Amino acid sequence: MSDEFQRQVARYTAPGGSNVLLVYILYLAGLFLGITAVVGVVMAYIARDRAQGWAASHYEFQIRTFWLTLLYAAIGLVLSLVMIGIPVLMATFVWYIIRNVKGLIRASQDEPIPDPKSWLIGA
Numbered sequence: 001m002s003d004e005f006q007r008q009v010a011r012y013t014a015p016g017g018s019n020v021l022l023v024y025i026l027y028l029a030g031l032f033l034g035i036t037a038v039v040g041v042v043m044a045y046i047a048r049d050r051a052q053g054w055a056a057s058h059y060e061f062q063i064r065t066f067w068l069t070l071l072y073a074a075i076g077l078v079l080s081l082v083m084i085g086i087p088v089l090m091a092t093f094v095w096y097i098i099r100n101v102k103g104l105i106r107a108s109q110d111e112p113i114p115d116p117k118s119w120l121i122g123a
Contacts, residue, residue, distance in 0.1 A: 008014060024103055027040045028100050041098075044063050045059075053112070054112040065096070077089070113121055
């Protein structure tokens, strides 16, 4: 067997590892469908306890991404009353996309998130 094949087998047989990519995809789809991000965070919470290695850091990162997005969006909505919130909401949108794409790239390479507790990009 080739090294690439063995790496793919290890990814999908590692406890919790098979859902990491799916959660990122659900988060990004949530930009258009909304509810898929909620499904993704539920999946991340369920898989977090059995995850090992690189997958564990991704689940923590994904859960924090969900809650920080809600926090930043709430701040942006409140600040929208004084017109400062619109740039905050736009920054939150860009931050969310960057954070998920960087996580998706790291997960596709079987790499952990260096700082899953980060308030910024983290990857």
